[in-house]
Amino acid sequence: MTNRLRPLVAALCWVALAGCDSRPAPGGPCSAQPEGATRDACLFQQAQALAGDLDALRAYIGGVPEPVTRDLLRLRLVASSPSLYQPLCEDVSTAGAKTRCRRVLDRPHLGDPRP
Amino acid sequence: MRLIPLLASLVCCTSGSNTLGRHPDAEECAASPHPELAALCWLAVGTRAASRGQARQAEEACGAVEPELWRDECFFQAAEEVSMAGDLPVGLSFCGRAGFHRGACQLHLAWWARPTSLLEDEGPTPDRVEAALARIRPSLAALPPAEQAPAEALWATALWFDALYGSGRVDPATLEALPAVHGGPARTAFAFEAVRLARAAGDEPLATVAALMEGRAPLEGRALPRRCQGGLTSSPPGPDQRRPTTPVVHGGERLLAEDPGEDLIIASLEALAFHGGATPAALGAWREDPRPAPRATAARLLRLAGEDPGRLPEDPPWLDTWALGADPVEWYRSGDRGSLLCPG
Numbered sequence: 001m002t003n004r005l006r007p008l009v010a011a012l013c014w015v016a017l018a019g020c021d022s023r024p025a026p027g028g029p030c031s032a033q034p035e036g037a038t039r040d041a042c043l044f045q046q047a048q049a050l051a052g053d054l055d056a057l058r059a060y061i062g063g064v065p066e067p068v069t070r071d072l073l074r075l076r077l078v079a080s081s082p083s084l085y086q087p088l089c090e091d092v093s094t095a096g097a098k099t100r101c102r103r104v105l106d107r108p109h110l111g112d113p114r115p
Numbered sequence: 116m117r118l119i120p121l122l123a124s125l126v127c128c129t130s131g132s133n134t135l136g137r138h139p140d141a142e143e144c145a146a147s148p149h150p151e152l153a154a155l156c157w158l159a160v161g162t163r164a165a166s167r168g169q170a171r172q173a174e175e176a177c178g179a180v181e182p183e184l185w186r187d188e189c190f191f192q193a194a195e196e197v198s199m200a201g202d203l204p205v206g207l208s209f210c211g212r213a214g215f216h217r218g219a220c221q222l223h224l225a226w227w228a229r230p231t232s233l234l235e236d237e238g239p240t241p242d243r244v245e246a247a248l249a250r251i252r253p254s255l256a257a258l259p260p261a262e263q264a265p266a267e268a269l270w271a272t273a274l275w276f277d278a279l280y281g282s283g284r285v286d287p288a289t290l291e292a293l294p295a296v297h298g299g300p301a302r303t304a305f306a307f308e309a310v311r312l313a314r315a316a317g318d319e320p321l322a323t324v325a326a327l328m329e330g331r332a333p334l335e336g337r338a339l340p341r342r343c344q345g346g347l348t349s350s351p352p353g354p355d356q357r358r359p360t361t362p363v364v365h366g367g368e369r370l371l372a373e374d375p376g377e378d379l380i381i382a383s384l385e386a387l388a389f390h391g392g393a394t395p396a397a398l399g400a401w402r403e404d405p406r407p408a409p410r411a412t413a414a415r416l417l418r419l420a421g422e423d424p425g426r427l428p429e430d431p432p433w434l435d436t437w438a439l440g441a442d443p444v445e446w447y448r449s450g451d452r453g454s455l456l457c458p459g
Binding site for chain 1 (some may be wrong): 148149150152154155158184185188215216236
């Protein structure tokens with residue numbers, strides 16, 4: 001391989017690898033959408049795709065710029081599956097979300113897997 | 116302007132006070148744009164109604180909750196709230212609708228909802244406790260058959276405990292001619308109060324219990340305010356299933372011996388641990404008791420206190436399971452640890 005081709009191959013590899021990574025980037029495709037129900041639904045859907053990777057999920061939510069939208073996303077996830085998402089309650093920052101999360105964190109049985 | 120509905124979503128569904136100082140109502144829950152948050156909203160409406168003793172409204176709100184996971188939780192929380200508001204029979208009926216959480220619901224109500232309100236007169240006797248149990252049994256019918264007997268033992272223990280512990284008086288006559296279902300529970304409550312009174316008087320607790328049973332005279336001392344009736348307790352996982360057990364406080368279990376005298380020793384050892392007295396000095400001798408159950412109990416309690424109970428050649432094989440289990444120690448009534456034991 002000549003020296004001239006090396007950067008091109010490297011770039012192609014990077015593109016290929018990035019393309020294979022199905023994890024949404026913070027904000028991801030949703031960030032292009034205007035704030036509103038459609039964007040909320042997009043964020044929720046993208047976040048759910050990260051269910052098995054709490055660190056990645058936290059990073060994804062952290063990439064959402066508005067604190068209220070971040071907390072709304074966290075609460076929706078926790079409410080949809082407390083056993084999966086209960087730890088997200090530790091991250092909420094708005095007063096209303098904290099109050100609601102306290103009700104979840106105080107109830108450890110909500111994290112019990114159901115048959 | 117988008118911020119307003121978002122903020123409303125975040126604050127609407129709390130049952131306590133919130134940043135905007137308002138509480139959700141059925142209309143808000145029905146209008147919630149997010150079904151996940153609507154569930155929490157209905158839950159808040161249901162538990163708030165229950166805390167005000169509004170059973171019908173609570174039932175309607177909880178019945179509206181979807182999915183099942185949150186509906187179960189709503190009835191569970193409503194059961195707690197309505198019981199704390201003084202209506203234990205309604206609380207029990209809500210527990211019956213708590214689905215997946217029905218067992219935990221029974222446990223919470225038994226230990227937090229003053230079950231003595233079901234006793235028709237002061238002072239526990241087997242007859243009175245039995246009458247109270249008769250009022251509880253219909254709600255136990257909602258449990259799977261295998262869970263009904265343990266739940267009944269749980270309620271019997273809570274009733275005896277609530278009536279005796281902190282009362283400032285124990286009378287050995289209470290333990291005479293007990294029906295089988297009341298034996299373990301009554302001895303547990305008796306031992307917990309006798310050990311407390313002995314410690315408060317500066318006496319050696321287990322010797323005091325032994326002397327008490329020999330002399331047959333009541334032991335009296337200072338009663339405790341309810342807020343001070345706390346201590347250390349172990350939570351499940353329970354002991355070796357090959358051995359009969361009986362509930363202790365708040366989900367704990369202890370070994371149950373057939374012989375009442377031996378059983379009272381076991382209960383007293385547990386009582387000692389409840390008060391933070393599970394030390395090698397206090398339990399060491401019991402670790403060498405010829406009877407397996409007191410020996411195993413001493414080993415387990417030492418282990419829970421962070422001590423090494425050692426291993427004796429004559430220890431039965433199940434003792435390892437019992438003593439070495441990852442059994443966390445928790446504070447019973449842990450809301451205010453500072454005043455739990457209220458010394459003096």
